[in-house]
Amino acid sequence: MKRLIYTIVLIFITGNIIAQTKAELKMQIKNQIKPYNYFEDPKVCEGCHVDKFKRWNVSQHSRAFTGDFFQKQFYELVLASESFAPEVKEAIKGCIGCHAPSAFLAQDFVPSRTTNPDNFWNKSNGDVSMADRGVFCDFCHTVSHFKNEPPYNHDYVSAATEAVDTKFGDLEFPWSPHHKTATSEIYEDPMMCSSCHNELNPYDTWVKATFTEYEESVYPEQGIICQTCHMQPMGGKPAKMGILRPVNSDHWWGGGFTEFVEGAARVEIKVNSTELKAGEEVNFFVDVQAVATGHKFPTGSTEERDVWLRLSLVDKNGKELFHIPVPKNPNDPNDKYFITSNQKVAYPSHSKISEPIARDALPEGDRLYHSAFLDSEGEFTFAQWFCVKEIENRLKPLEIRKEKYSFKIPENIEGEVFLQAKLNYRRMPDSFADFLKIDRRPVIQVAKDLRKLKIN
Numbered sequence: 001m002k003r004l005i006y007t008i009v010l011i012f013i014t015g016n017i018i019a020q021t022k023a024e025l026k027m028q029i030k031n032q033i034k035p036y037n038y039f040e041d042p043k044v045c046e047g048c049h050v051d052k053f054k055r056w057n058v059s060q061h062s063r064a065f066t067g068d069f070f071q072k073q074f075y076e077l078v079l080a081s082e083s084f085a086p087e088v089k090e091a092i093k094g095c096i097g098c099h100a101p102s103a104f105l106a107q108d109f110v111p112s113r114t115t116n117p118d119n120f121w122n123k124s125n126g127d128v129s130m131a132d133r134g135v136f137c138d139f140c141h142t143v144s145h146f147k148n149e150p151p152y153n154h155d156y157v158s159a160a161t162e163a164v165d166t167k168f169g170d171l172e173f174p175w176s177p178h179h180k181t182a183t184s185e186i187y188e189d190p191m192m193c194s195s196c197h198n199e200l201n202p203y204d205t206w207v208k209a210t211f212t213e214y215e216e217s218v219y220p221e222q223g224i225i226c227q228t229c230h231m232q233p234m235g236g237k238p239a240k241m242g243i244l245r246p247v248n249s250d251h252w253w254g255g256g257f258t259e260f261v262e263g264a265a266r267v268e269i270k271v272n273s274t275e276l277k278a279g280e281e282v283n284f285f286v287d288v289q290a291v292a293t294g295h296k297f298p299t300g301s302t303e304e305r306d307v308w309l310r311l312s313l314v315d316k317n318g319k320e321l322f323h324i325p326v327p328k329n330p331n332d333p334n335d336k337y338f339i340t341s342n343q344k345v346a347y348p349s350h351s352k353i354s355e356p357i358a359r360d361a362l363p364e365g366d367r368l369y370h371s372a373f374l375d376s377e378g379e380f381t382f383a384q385w386f387c388v389k390e391i392e393n394r395l396k397p398l399e400i401r402k403e404k405y406s407f408k409i410p411e412n413i414e415g416e417v418f419l420q421a422k423l424n425y426r427r428m429p430d431s432f433a434d435f436l437k438i439d440r441r442p443v444i445q446v447a448k449d450l451r452k453l454k455i456n
Contacts, residue, residue: 034105038160041129045137048178048239055251056137063118064134065100069428071117072436074099077349077383079110084350084386087202091385096131097154098196101139103131105158119439135196141167145186150211151195171238171245190214190225197300199384207303207373207384213295217397229294230254256300256427261444265290265297265395267309267421269451277456278411286311286403286421286449288369290395297395302371303382304428306360307395307446308340309367311405313413313453314420321417324407325365337372337380338393340364348435350386351379361431367403369394382432409455419451 042062046053056062064070074095082089096111097104103111111131133139139158142165147155159165166180170188174181186192194211201207214226231249238248254260271284288309290297298305311324329335346359359380360368371394372380373387381387395401427441434440 034160036106039102039138042136052251059253061135065131066114066118068117068119068438100131150191152198156195193226203388205387210295210299219294261425264292265446267423267447267449269421269449275454278409280409283406288401303373306426307369310422313417326367334391338368340366340368346380349383350375351377358431361429414455421449423447
């Protein structure tokens with residue numbers, strides 16, 4: 001009898017807790033206006049989480065708002081085009097919602113412009129507040145859940161209050177002398193990333209779909225999630241007074257930089273004969289495969305990202321002797337978007353309100369893997385908020401793309417030379433960087449393959 005009464009009481013208490021939790025969640029969804037002071041400065045977090053802070057401070061998350069590219073594009077292109085059409089009147093919220101979430105929650109949709117923008121070479125000391133914090137500690141660790149499944153368009157729900165709030169994370173039995181702690185499964189779920197890395201623009205075009213690309217790959221079945229690669233597990237202490245743990249996630253979130261891009265894909269030349277004659281016609285293939293990405297390559301802001309394959313004959317010192325262009329495909333009307341070009345056909349904003357610049361600013365005639373965003377006039381645009389159609393040929397995870405080449409050996413080349421295939425990556429065309437008056441992004445070699453040829 002006592003056991004029965006105990007069970008009934010336990011069920012009653014549990015039911016009340018569940019009901020209370022649901023009520024709290026409903027209240028959180030309604031109350032998503034959070035003044036800036038609801039969030040602690042990252043420097044406060046550094047007091048205990050020294051290593052975590054150092055890694056975050058050199059990450060793209062820390063300069064999501066203060067980065068030179070975002071600052072220029074937001075203040076000089078997005079704001080200027082806000083009145084162009086009714087569909088884009090709230091484009092600013094789409095930008096701020098992910099690049100400065102504390103500003104978005106404070107309803108400060110046009111924060112003060114950063115005085116000294118960051119870039120990969122110019123790193124701040126992390127002593128930042130307000131919108132300048134970008135995607136920061138106290139924002140991420142007070143997210144309780146999301147409105148959609150999978151999440152998209154900054155649909156996070158924040159549990160932040162004026163008090164020192166409970167911080168959520170993935171550690172078992174967490175403890176802190178400064179704040180309450182709780183374990184939450186969402187921090188072990190790839191959907192945590194989806195809220196900002198899946199984006200549907202005002203014209204119902206998915207201009208970012210990194211999470212969807214991951215879901216369509218083989219990796220979910222293998223238990224490999226976004227955090228596996230972008231928050232690499234390592235041993236150590238999450239905080240200086242904490243216990244040693246076998247898993248202690250890195251907080252750098254590496255993406256399109258050297259450490260992640262080099263080796264992300266492979267290239268392999270397939271040629272039947274290596275002894276040739278001057279003037280001879282040579283037909284061969286190059287296999288291109290994304291081997292170390294859990295999503296398409298490139299991904300993210302794909303209207304700016306470029307991956308291109310360059311074929312050439314080089315001498316033993318790597319000097320280019322002869323460029324081999326990729327053959328055009330007259331049967332594919334979109335083929336022009338996938339061969340490098342310097343034509344001035346790309347628009348920084350909508351084609352009706354900006355002048356065109358060189359699309360790729362690369363040597364012409366190479367195979368290009370990227371996304372072409374077209375505006376309502378059918379013109380190539382770098383403004384994702386104006387995209388009405390995407391045309392893309394990016395590399396899917398583990399997909400092997402077979403590129404066919406043909407060329408005639410020049411009469412002036414003889415002896416020992418090398419057939420070279422080089423795959424390169426760049427975060428932004430030089431022409432676009434020059435237009436914005438920011439530093440050009442470096443070219444990173446992803447992969448290379450060589451075949452020695454003997455020309456008689």
